[in-house]
Amino acid sequence: MEFLFDMPVRLFAQRDAVEKHREEFGKYGKRCLIVTGHSSAKACGALDDVVRALESQGVEWKLFDQVGQNPLVSVCYEGGRQAAAFGAQFIVGIGGGSPLDAAKAVAAFGADPALTPEGLYQPHRVPALPLLLVGTTAGTGSEVTRFSVLTDDKGHKRSWGNASSYARASFGDPRYTLSLNRPFTLSTGLDAVAHALESYFSVEGDEVSRTFSIMALKLLLPALKEVWLAEAEPSLECRERLYLGSLYGGMAINRTGTAFCHTMGYWLTEKRGIPHGFACAVFLPELIQYAVPLAPEKARRLFGEIGMYAQELCDTIRMLTDAQYEPAGDQELEALLDRWQGVSNMKRTPGNFDREQQRQIARRVLQKKL
Numbered sequence: 001m002e003f004l005f006d007m008p009v010r011l012f013a014q015r016d017a018v019e020k021h022r023e024e025f026g027k028y029g030k031r032c033l034i035v036t037g038h039s040s041a042k043a044c045g046a047l048d049d050v051v052r053a054l055e056s057q058g059v060e061w062k063l064f065d066q067v068g069q070n071p072l073v074s075v076c077y078e079g080g081r082q083a084a085a086f087g088a089q090f091i092v093g094i095g096g097g098s099p100l101d102a103a104k105a106v107a108a109f110g111a112d113p114a115l116t117p118e119g120l121y122q123p124h125r126v127p128a129l130p131l132l133l134v135g136t137t138a139g140t141g142s143e144v145t146r147f148s149v150l151t152d153d154k155g156h157k158r159s160w161g162n163a164s165s166y167a168r169a170s171f172g173d174p175r176y177t178l179s180l181n182r183p184f185t186l187s188t189g190l191d192a193v194a195h196a197l198e199s200y201f202s203v204e205g206d207e208v209s210r211t212f213s214i215m216a217l218k219l220l221l222p223a224l225k226e227v228w229l230a231e232a233e234p235s236l237e238c239r240e241r242l243y244l245g246s247l248y249g250g251m252a253i254n255r256t257g258t259a260f261c262h263t264m265g266y267w268l269t270e271k272r273g274i275p276h277g278f279a280c281a282v283f284l285p286e287l288i289q290y291a292v293p294l295a296p297e298k299a300r301r302l303f304g305e306i307g308m309y310a311q312e313l314c315d316t317i318r319m320l321t322d323a324q325y326e327p328a329g330d331q332e333l334e335a336l337l338d339r340w341q342g343v344s345n346m347k348r349t350p351g352n353f354d355r356e357q358q359r360q361i362a363r364r365v366l367q368k369k370l
């Protein structure tokens, strides 16, 4: 037996989580900045629930609703300035991964006026205002991880995170995901599948992280098939399984981080506008084909647990993935290979995952003809 489990977030995962635990919103001060995307926090009912909880605790609040998809670090910096000007003592992030990741950065910028956008990415711990997170998509698991993925001023998606970027508490209410449309339901669900699979085969994995991956996949794969096949809107029960699967996926990557599918997929989002989950998912069949021969015992356990063999798993993921894109040029691909050298995600991939191995996979996926 050898494992490490460290997740210093109080997680309330249930229907009506915000309403049932409103006292959590009164624990960190009397002024708060709420960080959201442009409209969905309001539309799905989460913002109204949070405002009611804050007001019930006598907290004054201000809204910062400027966070777009693949959030810019400069927008988070501006959020931090607004938090400081308002005298916010804590931050509440509401949304999918984009606002939740942005809220982690706003909490850091709001705590330290000297912190620069580039300083956020440095490996040392930075202070942060207390943070509460309310999820509205079933995908990133950002509610339970220290990670935050922001787009820098070169247009590159880059992950950061440290011991102070965890939420003090997170609220996972699957009702908020009912308003998510079908493409985002599939894409965010596939993001969670990617977390589970990348973590499962990671060299950093242990018994506990692999168990979370298996629990995630057992929930996510049948529920996503149900979404794909159904003509009607997914039921709340199906949404609940997707949400729980995403939280388990988050718990798995909180131990291991993600692997090459995420690093390689970022380019498809940055340059081709492919949503994050689909962008990672196009690499998953490559991960499965590459990793299974390197870890046959692990693979046997996985396939036994999920009741699918490698080919069926790859076919299912391909069926669920909607990603059409212009192929990358040769020069662009070489520049990407330069960018990927030394990235920790590549080192977590099992085997000798060197530049040549990366080139072969990137060619098959990024230079695939339309």
Ligand code: NAP
Residues within 6 Å of the ligand: 036, 037, 038, 039, 040, 041, 044, 067, 068, 069, 070, 071, 095, 096, 097, 098, 099, 101, 136, 137, 138, 139, 140, 141, 142, 145, 146, 147, 148, 149, 157, 176, 177, 178, 179, 180, 181, 184, 187, 188, 191, 276, 277
């Ligand atoms: P997202 O970018 O947060 O949101 C995608 C879209 O869905 C937005 O238009 C958003 O609208 C809308 N939306 C969100 N919740 C909704 C709801 N309940 N009903 C209707 N529409 C809703 O999507 P995401 O996939 O959750 O997050 C992706 C980001 O997370 C990427 O930047 C990715 O790199 C990052 N990520 C982070 C981690 C981590 O560990 N922290 C892991 C994986 C990925 P609004 O703009 O109005 O909100």
Ligand code: ZN
Residues within 6 Å of the ligand: 140, 191, 192, 194, 195, 262, 276, 280
């Ligand atoms: Zn992801």
